[in-house]
Amino acid sequence: MNFAGRDSPAKPEFAMPERSLSPQREFGFLISDAARLLRTYTDQRAREFGSTRAQWAVLNRLERRQGMSQNELACMLDIQPITLARLVDRLCEDGLVERRPDAEDRRVKRLYLTPKAYPVLASLGELGTEIMQATLAGLDDATVRALVRQLEVVKDNLKELLQVGASTTPSDADLKTGT
Amino acid sequence: MNFAGRDSPAKPEFAMPERSLSPQREFGFLISDAARLLRTYTDQRAREFGSTRAQWAVLNRLERRQGMSQNELACMLDIQPITLARLVDRLCEDGLVERRPDAEDRRVKRLYLTPKAYPVLASLGELGTEIMQATLAGLDDATVRALVRQLEVVKDNLKELLQVGASTTPSDADLKTGT
DNA sequence: ACCCTATATTAAGCAGGCTTATGAATTTTG
DNA sequence: CAAAATTCATAAGCCTGCTTAATATAGGGT
Numbered sequence A, B: 001m002n003f004a005g006r007d008s009p010a011k012p013e014f015a016m017p018e019r020s021l022s023p024q025r026e027f028g029f030l031i032s033d034a035a036r037l038l039r040t041y042t043d044q045r046a047r048e049f050g051s052t053r054a055q056w057a058v059l060n061r062l063e064r065r066q067g068m069s070q071n072e073l074a075c076m077l078d079i080q081p082i083t084l085a086r087l088v089d090r091l092c093e094d095g096l097v098e099r100r101p102d103a104e105d106r107r108v109k110r111l112y113l114t115p116k117a118y119p120v121l122a123s124l125g126e127l128g129t130e131i132m133q134a135t136l137a138g139l140d141d142a143t144v145r146a147l148v149r150q151l152e153v154v155k156d157n158l159k160e161l162l163q164v165g166a167s168t169t170p171s172d173a174d175l176k177t178g179t
Numbered sequence C: 001a002c003c004c005t006a007t008a009t010t011a012a013g014c015a016g017g018c019t020t021a022t023g024a025a026t027t028t029t030g
Numbered sequence D: 001c002a003a004a005a006t007t008c009a010t011a012a013g014c015c016t017g018c019t020t021a022a023t024a025t026a027g028g029g030t
Helices: A023-049 A053-064 A070-077 A081-093 A117-135 A141-168 B023-049 B053-064 B070-077 B081-093 B117-135 B141-165
Strands: A097-101 A109-113 B097-101 B109-113
Touching: A023 A053, A023 A117, A023 B023, A023 B117, A023 B141, A053 A070, A053 A081, A053 A097, A053 A109, A053 A117, A070 A081, A070 A109, A081 A097, A109 A117, A117 B023, A117 B141, A141 B023, A141 B117, A141 B141, B023 B053, B023 B117, B053 B070, B053 B081, B053 B097, B053 B109, B053 B117, B070 B081, B070 B109, B081 B097, B109 B117
Parallel strands: none
Antiparallel strands: A097 A109, B097 B109
16 A cells, blocks of 8 residues: 555566555546537537537526526635636637626626527437437436435535535645745 | 517516426436536635646546557546646646657657646546535435446547547547557 | 658647636625 | 725636647558
8 A cells, every 4th residue: 555655666567456446435536427429429410500518508507597696606616706707708709608787786697598409409308318318328227316315415415525625725725825 | 580689578576487497408407507617616626736637637548547648648538638638738838747759650749747746736636526525415426427437438438429520530549459 | 752642749829727916896883 | 975895707827628730650451
């Protein structure tokens, strides 16, 4: 275990010990890989509609409820406001989304779909169904539902971890930037 | 589909109709979200070791087998060679990895860990165990193992889809390197 | 030998995630 | 009411993925 500091064996080409990770560690690498591949594939396919997976998620949310502030929507998508702002920049340029000022608070901008967005959403919806069917080939419905429940647990755990880390900012938070 | 142009009520804060997606579609969004949160959290935590999740994955592979070409390693990690090249750039700058020329083919560069890499790997290993335990809190061992099996199916499906789509790259270089 | 194709690496440039910081506006507090 | 704190949006800059294309080398066919 504590091979730290040892010099490298350098060339065990003959064999691959492949010390297997714990299932927990394995899950970490797997979920990252699977999500990245899904993103790449979805982006490839969505390009013919001039969209991407991330933009699609934004449109998807707006389809269900328009008029949210950028902050609200970012919260809902679990991304940072600045990340959403740049996505919305592009969606506005493409004429799919509109920023409107709030009547009561001049800081906030509320988001609305333009008519142009609806056909795009329809196309992306079909594409999504097709992609996910191919992605989940070999897993029956009950399995997928169980998967969804378990991933929700994972996501909630992670949101918790990130929130705790953000608020407490333990002692050595600024040992890099000096400030 | 022609509800375009209708104005939104703008503030139905009381309720969220939330027309539910199919479990398949839901899985798509969930796995992306969970993986992104995991990456963000891992990057946050790994920063104190001056590393990131992606760099860590590279070191991890090299720990098991040094002397691979960049191409081989990229294949193994399921990323594009250029993506790996830039990761390796930074790892070399940090003095954790070394590029050595191949004796027989002057195009290829083979990758080796430096002694400095081993303590970092040890620290990251502990961190990984801690993070994944927190991430998977509430899911028992059998469930995690099942998850791993199912995610492997998903990953294989996606690799297939991406390979088929890449018409110009039929390179089925089968490195039988194990994992 | 020579050309032609294939392969390994890298460059250029975009997307989307983050952190950190800033300007404007609102809200809270003294 | 004025000053301070908070909040919304966004700018700047980094990392990691991708695509597309450039470069250098290897190798085969004639």
